[in-house]
Amino acid sequence: MRLGDERESGNIEDRRGSGGRGGLPIGVAGGGLGTIALVLVALFFGVDPSVILSGGGGGQPDAPVARQEGGGSPDAADDGQRRFVAQVLATTEDVWTEAFRRGGNTYQPPNLVLFSGTTQSGCGTAQTATGPFYCPLDQKVYLDTAFFREMERRLGAPGDFARAYVIAHEVGHHVQNQIGVLRRVEAERRGMGEAESNALQVRVELQADCFSGVWANRTQQTRRVLEQGDIEEGLNAAAAVGDDRLQRRSRGVVVPESFTHGSSAQRVQWFRRGLEAGDPQACDTFAGQP
Template identity: 65%
Template sequence: MRLPGQESDNIEDRRGSRGGGLVVGGGLGTVALVVISLLLGVDPRVLLQQLDPGGGGGGGYSEQQTRQPAPDDGARRFVAQVLATTEESWTALFREAGRNYTPPRLVLFSRGTQTGCGNAPSSVGPFYCPEDQRVYIDLDFLSSMQRELNAPGDFARAYVIAHEVGHHVQEQLGIIQRVNAARQRMSERDANALSVRLELQADCFAGVWANRTQARHQILENGDVEAGMNAAAAVGDDRLQRRSQGQVVPESFTHGTSAQRVRWFKQGMEVGRIDACDTFNTGR
């Protein structure tokens, strides 16, 4: 993957913080933590509150936490460059639709941090918080993709970032708000099914980003598309459940099957338009 050199300024690096005294229940293995991370839905408040019962929904980050400068390393530059391409692509796409795009802040953290959705330990993995319109990423998770999920390569890591930014796009378009309102009136099973559609749309939006960025910067190299597809498949609910518990429970899906995630990522990447990502009015 060949990224252009431009870096986004919308990076908030908290890796030098001491983590705000977050405590995670013991006894979880690495695979279990990865599964928890990847099964997290777009609205992470419920899981965060369970992990930190004393945390509120509007905690935010406190500068009173002990902080040391984090190194300006290659991983940070990579994230900043990917984020810059998402800003470029979505600004243009919104302009084409007669709208203005406000990009999210992306927070890098280690061990744990406070968010507008509550306290987040590293085990939560990458997520988007609608309350503060920030994407949160522990860079160790991106490394774990290669070790635990067989999803190596820069494009696979970029897909994760683009997926979370896709949730911000949904917030900007008012989709998250409408879905959350609808879920309040549904059974748990129907609410989970609606969450699946939200996640599949974020996969499709990640594909739209890939399409537009490739057209402008020719970022893809041999094997990159396959890496992206493999990353999408690796985080399918069916594959993760089979790996963690030995069986698949479709009623509990929140992100979609591996086949669905690959299909919608591919759809966005091939078509490159927002209107190609209507996952709510299809059975696929």
């Protein structure tokens, strides 16, 4: 991506140096499927599952902050990652501010929390092992940039645009929260069986993938930031975090009824749909087959 001198978002809450390293290894722990798969597999690129299981919804967003918390100081490589994250986040703010404006609404951007190891979120403890996620209760995205290395080494999804896709996907969940999708879905899931509830959550995740494609389309139209190979990186990243691929990698068996994010093919399909259309109206994953 050619971000050059693109502005950096001020909505970065930098907690690196305030938390310890550690936690579970990235991947799916052993044991049965069902709830374990929901809680662990779902932690790749999604809404925090504790919120989905126990209720969500949004409060009032915190005021934008841009600060370094704790006693540590990031090294040069981490400072580069911070700048990249802040620049990508700024492009999402511009895209969704304009999209909401056209609809006669006001977009309230999320804060993005950078942390190392562990930190507290409105949805409980965030760990490196859980991967990036969006918490509707405090309307923040949580990200340990160490996950980007895991994407490349363990998931085979390298590249700056693959990392940008992760950020745009999580911001997509914030968009869903702003327009009421997460609250409606949570209400519908009450009383559902596990398989039916999982299937509804898949539609939530695929819509966030589609929204990330919309972001890529509109950012390219206004800024021409994409380079040769970027789209392939994004499509590869979407495929790498499909439930079928993650389950096959972690336990050698695929159980579709336990999917919470969608198959690799579905994730690629919806990211591509948003990318080609550039229109949030094309992202209705709740109508027909996902």
